[in-house]
Amino acid sequence: MKIKFYGTSHGGSEMGRECQCIFVDTEKGGYFFDMGCLASPKLKNDSYDVNKVKGIFVTHLDRDHIAGLLDFVMISTIRHKDMNFSVNLPEKRGFDAIKSYIEIMNEPFEKERIRYSVFTEGEIFDDGNLKVTAVKTDHLAEPKKSYGFLVEAEGKRIYITGDIHHTLKDFPNIAKEALDALITEGAHFEISALFEKLKDCKAKKIMVVHINRQDEKIPELLEGKDRVSGELYVPIDGDEYEI
């Protein structure tokens, strides 16, 4: 399994960083977790066959996590008609927005090739290659929904926190279990508070993305590398890791 970071920024783009877009590539296909930037040009730059994309999973409907999704769905409708993937959304209004836009553009709304589902907590996807379990976070207040994802494939387990509460009260307990990688956000709290949570983290690799006040927070993260048991990384757009 390979993780490629196409977008590592938080609410807005920064130099070298577009909004959150994490690509998990496996032997049998690729899967996106959030799509805050235009993903199809990035796949093309990597000579990656867009038809190999099997699924897109959205942690929550904030712009910095979905801004590229409409474009990706549209290219599957008007340009790449062999694409076949699922779009997994945390709220029905996200589905309604995509459907409305496609209809406004007078394009066919594909339900066979592009399969939409609105998920809640629990196991939400298993195509025999990759399994996704959604865990609710408190980043958004009800009735809005926000989630993190446990991703399992090829014998590996990674956890993507999505955006979490500023108190870190919803920092995932699963980080205390054996994980091959933990991908956590770094925007809604101080780095010192994150390190307190990472003390008990058993993940082999810890990757911190979605960071605000980068000039201050990234050096603080890198200086604290020895405070965690796993390898700590602060990926930038284009970085990839073999898991």
Ligand SMILES: [Zn+2]
């Ligand atoms: Zn965000």
